[in-house]
Amino acid sequence: MTSGARDGRTGPTRAILRLVDRRRAALGVALGAGTVLSGTALLAVSGALITRASQHPEDLFVLLPLITSVRLFGISRAALRYAERLVSHDVTLRLVGSVRDRLLRALVPLAPAALSGARSGELLGRIRADVDELQGAVVRLLAPAVVALLAGGLAVAAVALVSPGLAAVHAVLLTVLGVAVPLWTRHRSRHTVTAAARAEEAFGSDLLDLVRGMADHLSGDGGRTATATLRGHIAAQGEAEHAQARTTRTAVLLRELVPGVGVVAALWLVGSDVADGRTHPALLAAAALAVLGSFEAVAGLGAAWTTAEAVRAAAHRVQALQDLRPAVTDPHDPQDLPPGTELRLEHVTFTYPGARRPALLDLDLTVAPGDKVALCGVSGAGKSTVLSLAMRSRDPDAGRVTLGGVDVRRLALDDVRRQFAWAPQSPQVLGGTLAGNLRLAGDDVTDHDLTTVLVHLGLGDVLGAVGPDGWIGESGDRLSAGERARLGLARALLSDAPVLLVDEPTAHLDRPLAAHVMRVLAADPRSVLVVSHDTELLDATWRRVDVVRPLVDVDPAPAAGARAPEVHVPDAHGT
Numbered sequence: 001m002t003s004g005a006r007d008g009r010t011g012p013t014r015a016i017l018r019l020v021d022r023r024r025a026a027l028g029v030a031l032g033a034g035t036v037l038s039g040t041a042l043l044a045v046s047g048a049l050i051t052r053a054s055q056h057p058e059d060l061f062v063l064l065p066l067i068t069s070v071r072l073f074g075i076s077r078a079a080l081r082y083a084e085r086l087v088s089h090d091v092t093l094r095l096v097g098s099v100r101d102r103l104l105r106a107l108v109p110l111a112p113a114a115l116s117g118a119r120s121g122e123l124l125g126r127i128r129a130d131v132d133e134l135q136g137a138v139v140r141l142l143a144p145a146v147v148a149l150l151a152g153g154l155a156v157a158a159v160a161l162v163s164p165g166l167a168a169v170h171a172v173l174l175t176v177l178g179v180a181v182p183l184w185t186r187h188r189s190r191h192t193v194t195a196a197a198r199a200e201e202a203f204g205s206d207l208l209d210l211v212r213g214m215a216d217h218l219s220g221d222g223g224r225t226a227t228a229t230l231r232g233h234i235a236a237q238g239e240a241e242h243a244q245a246r247t248t249r250t251a252v253l254l255r256e257l258v259p260g261v262g263v264v265a266a267l268w269l270v271g272s273d274v275a276d277g278r279t280h281p282a283l284l285a286a287a288a289l290a291v292l293g294s295f296e297a298v299a300g301l302g303a304a305w306t307t308a309e310a311v312r313a314a315a316h317r318v319q320a321l322q323d324l325r326p327a328v329t330d331p332h333d334p335q336d337l338p339p340g341t342e343l344r345l346e347h348v349t350f351t352y353p354g355a356r357r358p359a360l361l362d363l364d365l366t367v368a369p370g371d372k373v374a375l376c377g378v379s380g381a382g383k384s385t386v387l388s389l390a391m392r393s394r395d396p397d398a399g400r401v402t403l404g405g406v407d408v409r410r411l412a413l414d415d416v417r418r419q420f421a422w423a424p425q426s427p428q429v430l431g432g433t434l435a436g437n438l439r440l441a442g443d444d445v446t447d448h449d450l451t452t453v454l455v456h457l458g459l460g461d462v463l464g465a466v467g468p469d470g471w472i473g474e475s476g477d478r479l480s481a482g483e484r485a486r487l488g489l490a491r492a493l494l495s496d497a498p499v500l501l502v503d504e505p506t507a508h509l510d511r512p513l514a515a516h517v518m519r520v521l522a523a524d525p526r527s528v529l530v531v532s533h534d535t536e537l538l539d540a541t542w543r544r545v546d547v548v549r550p551l552v553d554v555d556p557a558p559a560a561g562a563r564a565p566e567v568h569v570p571d572a573h574g575t
């Protein structure tokens with residue numbers, strides 16, 4: 001997508017249309033125009049046949065070519081329509097595939113930092129709705145527009161051979177039905193379509209939030225507020241759709257009326273020519289029926305104008321997602337991953353976008369291979385931020401993070417992320433099975449590995465009750481918070497990354513289980529950087545690092561005194 005395309009009002013739409021396979025789309029359009037012209041010719045020849053048959057019922061020499069033509073156009077119309085549907089749907093499916101591919105490629109680098117402000121229901125709803133809308137770009141927008149020009153133009157030219165006056169009227173009526181009526185409809189329905197789409201989108205994301213947080217809603221006000229909000233969205237959508245239906249009814253009436261006017265004009269104009277002897281009588285019915293049939297050329301234009309609006313809006317939303325800047329990017333010329341895995345944060349300062357105070361200020365931390373380091377500190381001190389800077393979810397504003405002595409900004413993002421196994425406080429548990437969730441750790445994870453790690457983390461009972469392939473609920477809802485956290489930890493332990501980053505692994509556990517989990521982590525031969533509130537759980541294996549919340553406001557050039565080291569590193573016993 002070029003920047004020029006982004007600037008223009010219709011830029012994102014053009015960018016989407018550029019993804020269309022042009023050769024196949026041209027074939028689809030040619031087949032579509034062929035279908036319309038076959039239909040028009042079928043009616044015209046039928047008219048001529050009826051007239052000739054009434055004049056010369058026994059003259060097979062005259063009638064036979066007309067009968068053959070009727071058969072030919074009848075068969076070709078059906079065959080061309082079938083082929084056109086095949087080709088245009090193939091083009092659509094390819095377009096949808098490309099759009100999904102581009103969208104997902106754009107989203108992956110944005111996670112987690114750049115998407116942290118987005119509601120996942122909204123994102124999901126937006127992507128689903130936008131891809132649905134973009135499906136219409138070929139079959140309901142591009143193809144009908146070109147077919148209307150091509151087939152409509154050729155039909156007018158053919159009518160002009162019989163009666164130039166009728167051709168002029170015919171062209172005007174085609175324009176009225178193809179352009180004026182749809183433009184009027186579009187003008188009337190602009191607000192209603194947007195309002196209905198907004199209400200539907202809001203309904204989708206609020207419904208998803210309601211289902212996800214059902215327990216909270218039920219224990220709050222029994223879900224009354226949430227259902228009232230949903231009802232509001234349904235009512236707003238219904239109101240918008242009623243207004244839209246009124247406009248549609250009028251448009252349908254006009255679509256029936258205008259071709260009738262065309263037939264009357266044909267009978268009048270060509271009829272006068274026939275009466276004057278300037279035109280063969282067989283052409284009267286042929287011209288009238290040809291005019292009637294040719295309105296099929298603009299039949300798809302009504303939906304095309306509405307589709308243009310919807311496609312434009314969807315393309316803008318897709319563009320807006322693609323325009324989000326990732327919080328971190330790959331270097332142009334990444335260095336090879338160094339052999340060492342020592343992790344260092346050197347004089348690291350970091351402020352979240354829009355925050356008044358830095359989350360970390362001049363922080364130093366070293367985690368040598370095999371080190372067991374516990375980050376302690378009050379809530380909001382910046383402990384989780386240390387983990388996200390370590391695995392390069394974000395970059396520091398000042399100072400640097402190194403892995404094996406190399407600044408992580410010099411390494412390929414995938415290389416950096418492969419060095420870390422991350423177990424967040426509330427891990428993402430997918431709706432599925434225990435085994436399915438754990439196999440995300442790597443392709444080579446065996447059934448034996450799964451069982452061992454689950455038993456090791458005290459999840460043997462859950463494994464026994466559910467089984468490795470039993471359903472654990474949407475987002476693991478059938479597990480307790482502590483079980484979900486340990487499932488996330490199990491996934492991290494199964495990975496072969498050399499550094500484990502573990503956020504509050506004992507938050508939901510009773511004391512004996514918490515102590516057991518800390519012993520499991522202490523026994524792991526890899527480097528472990530753990531966030532923990534509970535200093536009593538830290539035995540001599542752990543080096544405790546206290547992270548202190550910076551109490552200074554953001555200042556581009558802080559005074560030397562304000563940049564005093566914020567990290568106190570006690571000895572191995574935590575004193």
Ligand SMILES: Nc1ncnc2c1ncn2[C@@H]1O[C@H](COP(=O)(O)OP(=O)(O)OP(=O)(O)O)[C@@H](O)[C@H]1O
Pocket residue numbers: 116352353355359377378379380381382383384385386
């Ligand atoms: N995505 C974010 N955007 C803006 N501010 C954030 C974001 N994430 C964290 N913060 C802020 O940064 C500070 C440090 O947050 P962080 O999560 O690192 O603290 P923590 O020590 O891990 O806290 P806890 O022990 O409660 O998990 C807090 O003041 C927090 O409000």
